[in-house]
Structure formats: structure tokens, C-alpha cells
Amino acid sequence: MLCQDVKKKGECKAMQARDVFFIDYDGSLADSGDIDVKLFAELVEMMSQPNFDLVLCSGRPAPYLQGVRSFFGNKVKTPYIIAENGSVVVVRKGHRFYFEMLVPWDERQAIFKIKEDLRKIQQRNNYDFVVEYGKDYSISVHWGRSFEKEAFWEYFNGNIESWIGAQRLKKIRFVPTSDCIDIFGNSISKATGVKHVLQHYAPKDLGRIFYVGDSANDIKAAQVVKTMGGKILAPENVSSDFQPFVDIVGKGRTLSGVIDAIKTAI
Numbered sequence: 001m002l003c004q005d006v007k008k009k010g011e012c013k014a015m016q017a018r019d020v021f022f023i024d025y026d027g028s029l030a031d032s033g034d035i036d037v038k039l040f041a042e043l044v045e046m047m048s049q050p051n052f053d054l055v056l057c058s059g060r061p062a063p064y065l066q067g068v069r070s071f072f073g074n075k076v077k078t079p080y081i082i083a084e085n086g087s088v089v090v091v092r093k094g095h096r097f098y099f100e101m102l103v104p105w106d107e108r109q110a111i112f113k114i115k116e117d118l119r120k121i122q123q124r125n126n127y128d129f130v131v132e133y134g135k136d137y138s139i140s141v142h143w144g145r146s147f148e149k150e151a152f153w154e155y156f157n158g159n160i161e162s163w164i165g166a167q168r169l170k171k172i173r174f175v176p177t178s179d180c181i182d183i184f185g186n187s188i189s190k191a192t193g194v195k196h197v198l199q200h201y202a203p204k205d206l207g208r209i210f211y212v213g214d215s216a217n218d219i220k221a222a223q224v225v226k227t228m229g230g231k232i233l234a235p236e237n238v239s240s241d242f243q244p245f246v247d248i249v250g251k252g253r254t255l256s257g258v259i260d261a262i263k264t265a266i
């Protein structure tokens with residue numbers, strides 16, 4: 001039952017708890033960066049319930065996700081963004097945005113060093129891989145045609161001092177996905193961001209919690225949400241390592257699967 005269906009004012013107030021939807025971007029909302037406009041409109045309509053909060057989560061940089069958030073307009077409440085695999089949380093208060101950095105200083109330093117190494121490798125060898133440069137607290141390396149995953153590992157293992165050192169000291173870790181590798185602080189994951197965001201809610205204001213994801217870098221976040229009694233949703237293209245954590249798999253790839261799973265869940 002929706003709040004507007006409730007006649008008595010007191011009852012309505014008691015039902016104002018927010019249902020929070022954490023939705024991963026790549027692989028869940030977008031397929032290789034592309035969003036289906038028609039389906040997206042359907043999602044916007046679905047998420048525009050007054051008691052729904054949408055939190056976009058991704059390994060991508062915060063400014064990129066802020067752009068995606070703007071597509072939801074004012075109808076959908078998106079008070080938070082979890083970016084760079086939980087390294088950064090953007091908090092919206094009125095028209096202002098606050099960036100909260102969740103990475104410990106030593107891990108940040110290790111990431112900076114590796115980023116510098118990657119830039120040098122790229123410039124020196126003109127290798128065909130893409131490092132996402134908007135990021136300060138994590139790195140995403142996207143494979144190119146001439147520089148595939150295996151070659152990357154071979155190169156890394158043999159050449160990068162700071163990488164080997166940071167890995168040995170457990171300051172960084174990497175999560176390979178289908179088209180890129182995410183490198184970020186060892187104590188950070190999307191779960192860090194999810195925990196951080198949930199702390200912004202008073203327990204009485206928190207309704208149902210949902211986490212929508214598709215791959216390995218969603219596992220820890222899903223575990224946090226499950227521990228709090230939430231549900232895990234995924235589209236059909238869910239990876240085999242994430243699937244065991246999923247409660248509802250929607251019919252269809254990416255956005256169509258996500259919409260189907262949300263419809264079933266709510």
C-alpha cells in the first residue's frame with residue numbers, strides 16, 4: 001500500500017520509511033556503456049515512488065555517475081552515489097554535493113603510484129588499454145585490442161615495482177571483470193560505500209533494502225545488504241560467481257532484467 005492510499009495522517013507518517021535501492025551501473029543498468037532509453041524511462045517511472053531512494057553504485061568515477069543521476073530528474077530521489085568501488089561516496093544535501101573519501105591514506109598512496117606507472121607504460125609503449133583518468137582513489141584498466149588481459153598480467157608481474165610492493169603489503173587489490181580490471185584499496189569495496197550510506201539513515205527511517213548487481217565486485221555489498229535483511233536482485237547476465245548471492249534473477253539482459261527483478265521484488 002502506498003502512503004497516499006492511507007487515509008489517517010498518523011498511519012501515513014508511520015509508513016514514511018524509505019525503501020533503498022542500490023543499483024550497480026555497468027552490466028546492470030548499462031550494457032557496455034549503452035543505456036536503452038525506452039527501458040530507462042520505465043525504470044524512472046518505477047523508481048519515482050515518493051518513499052523510494054535510489055543509490056547508484058559503480059567502479060566508475062563520481063562525476064560520471066553524477067551525470068547518470070541527472071537523467072533521473074527530480075522525480076527520483078538519488079541522495080547518494082557510491083563511486084570508484086566504494087572509494088568515494090557523494091552525499092547530496094539540497095542542491096549541494098559533498099564528497100566523502102573512504103580510502104585510508106596509505107592505500108591512496110599505493111593507488112597513486114600504480115597510476116603513475118600505468119601512465120608511463122602507456123606513453124612509452126603506446127599500448128592499447130584505457131585507464132580511467134577521472135579517478136583519484138581507484139583505477140579501472142579497460143582492455144584494448146592489442147593488449148589483452150593475459151599480456152597485462154605478464155607485464156605487471158614482471159615490471160611494476162609499486163604494484164608488487166603494494167600487493168605484498170596488502171594495500172591494494174584487484175577485481176577482474178569481463179572487460180576491465182578494477183584496482184583499489186584493499187580495505188575498500190562497494191560494501192564500504194553501502195555501509196557508509198546506510199549509516200546516514202536513522203533505523204526508523206529505513207524500510208526495505210535492495211541491492212542490484214551483476215558481477216564479482218558486487219559480492220561484498222550484497223552480503224552487507226543480506227545481513228540487514230535486504231534482497232539481492234540481478235539481470236540474466238549475472239556472472240556465475242555472483243549468482244549464488246542473488247534472490248531474484250529478472251528475465252532479460254541488463255536493464256530489462258533489472259526492471260523485471262524489481263517488479264517481482266516490490
Ligand SMILES: [Mg+2]
Nearest residue numbers: 024026027214
Ligand atoms: Mg557491474
